[in-house]
Amino acid sequence: MPTFRRTYKPFVSPFDPCPPLRVRTYETPAQLFLGFQPENLKQFTLKEALKHGTLWPALYTPYTNPYETKK
Amino acid sequence: MWYYEKKLQYPVKVSICNPKLAKYLIEQYGGADGELAAALRYLNQRYTIPDKVIGLLNDIGTEEFAHLEMIATMVYKLTKDTTPEQLKAAGLGEHYVNHDKALFYENAGGVPFTATYIQAKGDPIADLYEDIAAEEKARATYQWIIDLSDDPFLNESLSFLREREIVHSQRFREAVEILKEERDKKKYF
Numbered sequence: 575m576p577t578f579r580r581t582y583k584p585f586v587s588p589f590d591p592c593p594p595l596r597v598r599t600y601e602t603p604a605q606l607f608l609g610f611q612p613e614n615l616k617q618f619t620l621k622e623a624l625k626h627g628t629l630w631p632a633l634y635t636p637y638t639n640p641y642e643t644k645k
Numbered sequence: 646m647w648y649y650e651k652k653l654q655y656p657v658k659v660s661i662c663n664p665k666l667a668k669y670l671i672e673q674y675g676g677a678d679g680e681l682a683a684a685l686r687y688l689n690q691r692y693t694i695p696d697k698v699i700g701l702l703n704d705i706g707t708e709e710f711a712h713l714e715m716i717a718t719m720v721y722k723l724t725k726d727t728t729p730e731q732l733k734a735a736g737l738g739e740h741y742v743n744h745d746k747a748l749f750y751e752n753a754g755g756v757p758f759t760a761t762y763i764q765a766k767g768d769p770i771a772d773l774y775e776d777i778a779a780e781e782k783a784r785a786t787y788q789w790i791i792d793l794s795d796d797p798f799l800n801e802s803l804s805f806l807r808e809r810e811i812v813h814s815q816r817f818r819e820a821v822e823i824l825k826e827e828r829d830k831k832k833y834f
Contacts, residue, residue: 601785601788603784603811603814604811604815605811605812605815608815609822610819610822611815611819624655625805626805626808627655627804627805627806627807627809627812628808628809628811628812630812633808633811633812634808635808635811636808637787637788637804639791639792641792
């Protein structure tokens with residue numbers, strides 16, 4: 575699956591009071607790239623669709639806490 | 646009119662008694678980018694938008710009420726058996742004084758809901774762009790709540806709701822494309 579998480583490196587000052595977070599992340603989910611949805615896209619089974627919140631794998635963009643995965 | 650189905654759109658399960666999470670979740674109940682604001686915004690815009698996208702606003706606006714009901718269930722479950730002391734410790738002392746455990750349309754900071762959260766410009770493109778922005782903001786809010794939540798069951802429901810924001814954003818983007826298409830067609834008449 576392609577990754578929908580982008581990163582950037584914010585400026586770090588020697589005078590910052592908190593230990594720096596060197597990498598910041600933001601989400602760029604599927605709807606930014608799909609355009610008008612093409613016909614006959616692949617579908618999840620109904621059970622999977624309910625679990626994921628969408629019928630379309632092309633629109634499924636799950637989220638995880640980036641602060642946890644970074645550890 | 647509406648038909649009511651007596652079940653939630655997606656099951657809501659809560660694993661830990663954590664009233665603090667209820668305080669965060671209220672943002673999606675009565676906040677500026679919450680489900681109530683979304684439902685009222687879309688259902689209200691239906692009347693002044695080209696026919697081709699009325700149905701979309703109707704469907705999504707209706708679904709937002711189903712989401713509102715899920716959030717309400719989460720808040721209710723998280724606070725149902727709490728003591729006033731627990732609520733106070735969770736930062737909900739002020740809420741308790743005013744409302745006991747009743748739900749109230751307010752944001753996570755306790756600011757009551759206001760109609761000024763909703764725009765209705767009457768310009769189809771302006772309104773649809775606002776809807777897209779609203780979906781992205783609601784998606785982000787779900788992300789930040791998931792970051793703060795340590796309840797795996799609750800996070801499943803929140804992930805479902807977040808994914809619905811993505812699908813709605815996609816559909817509003819398509820609605821804009823439909824309206825652009827209409828304009829092009831007229832040129833050739």
